[in-house]
Amino acid sequence: MSETPKGPQKVDLKRLKPYGDIMGDGTIQICFTLPVEASAEAREAAVQLVQKMGLDQIKVATMENVGRGFSMFVIYANVKVPVDFTKIEVVKVEAKTRARDELDEVIKTHIGRKLVVLGACTGYDAHTVGIDAIMNMKGFAGDYGLERYQWLDARNLGAQVLNEELIKLAVSEKADAILVSKVVTQHNIHIRDLKDLITRAKKAGLMDRLIFVAGGPRVTHPLALECGFDAGFGVGTKPSDVASYIVEEFLRRRERLDGIPNPLRPTDEPARAKAPAKPTKKSAPKTKRGSAGSKLVVKFRPKKAMTTGARARKASPRRKAKK
Numbered sequence: 001m002s003e004t005p006k007g008p009q010k011v012d013l014k015r016l017k018p019y020g021d022i023m024g025d026g027t028i029q030i031c032f033t034l035p036v037e038a039s040a041e042a043r044e045a046a047v048q049l050v051q052k053m054g055l056d057q058i059k060v061a062t063m064e065n066v067g068r069g070f071s072m073f074v075i076y077a078n079v080k081v082p083v084d085f086t087k088i089e090v091v092k093v094e095a096k097t098r099a100r101d102e103l104d105e106v107i108k109t110h111i112g113r114k115l116v117v118l119g120a121c122t123g124y125d126a127h128t129v130g131i132d133a134i135m136n137m138k139g140f141a142g143d144y145g146l147e148r149y150q151w152l153d154a155r156n157l158g159a160q161v162l163n164e165e166l167i168k169l170a171v172s173e174k175a176d177a178i179l180v181s182k183v184v185t186q187h188n189i190h191i192r193d194l195k196d197l198i199t200r201a202k203k204a205g206l207m208d209r210l211i212f213v214a215g216g217p218r219v220t221h222p223l224a225l226e227c228g229f230d231a232g233f234g235v236g237t238k239p240s241d242v243a244s245y246i247v248e249e250f251l252r253r254r255e256r257l258d259g260i261p262n263p264l265r266p267t268d269e270p271a272r273a274k275a276p277a278k279p280t281k282k283s284a285p286k287t288k289r290g291s292a293g294s295k296l297v298v299k300f301r302p303k304k305a306m307t308t309g310a311r312a313r314k315a316s317p318r319r320k321a322k323k
């Protein structure tokens, strides 16, 4: 048993380590399965693996057989290396999550019409649960979906929607935002499909006004930016996070394009000048694909994110058009 520390334990943010029972001890719990029966040899193999991961003070808390020929381990061990928390910067979606009532009120008062939001799971992907969680009336984790908002005209198009169909609908329905769910990531199909949508949107001249939001368990905000989207949301996203972003981004963009003051702009932030007739082309910040970590914090991202290489991507697989 370790001694109970006296007084408040000070966190060293420059040398941040996991917390076990003493500040800075670096204790973590790991769980994995080995494809061998539980035995003294299996235990030793597990310990050696954890040692090779660079951890020390290894304690095997649990070793159990799981099915025939497999053993499952729960191990406590200590991380030796810290991270400097004071140097961490993350590219984040720029929006404060607001309540549904507040957002409805903002749209009603400051926009005066319903914002049209189209949601779809695109390409070959048939995983609708994620986009349903965001769009459907009942919502997700106690948070009502976008269909429940009085001032959002939210339409869930379901699964396997073709990018070209989505673009056509965006034009005919005068959509303000497109929400794309990508769950299957095999062979990076999610990236190809997302980029393909943006290429089509650019050809259709939709990039200035339309807000592009991507989501899915392996989608991160930096990845979405890399694909030319405006924002990306991952695991645990709630509908109100997305609605808040759409409303804020709509108002930011309107200020930039039309010079109409953004009522949600923090008072300490300067107003954005009206955009020139031809917006200057700037690249999106370079980010590490799929990682949350990055050197840049994006305050406002101008509409342009595709790299030259991205244009060389192949078309996404498509389902056959409905008759």
Ligand code: B12
Pocket (backbone or CB within 6 Å): 124, 125, 126, 127, 128, 129, 130, 131, 133, 134, 140, 179, 180, 181, 182, 183, 184, 185, 186, 213, 214, 215, 216, 217, 218, 233, 234, 235, 236, 237, 238, 242
């Ligand atoms: C249910 C399920 C299915 C169901 C889908 C039913 C349906 N109507 O959706 C069925 C059985 C059809 C299915 C089929 C397949 N599946 Co499946 N499936 C799953 C499973 C078990 C759960 C997914 C889920 O519903 N999650 C719950 C939702 C709420 O979470 P979520 O999607 O992450 O959504 C949240 C966030 O990501 C975010 N979000 C999601 N989308 C969006 C969009 C926007 C705009 C925003 C803002 C946010 C957002 O918000 C949500 C709420 O917080 C996962 C494994 C798992 N445990 O995750 C495998 C999984 C996704 N499936 C997988 C695979 C491989 C397949 C198949 C290819 C299997 C096969 N060989 O046939 C097929 C593919 C079919 C197809 N054409 O797409 C793999 C994908 C691997 C990969 N990364 O590519 C997984 C991970 C299983 C695995 N471990 O192998 N599957």
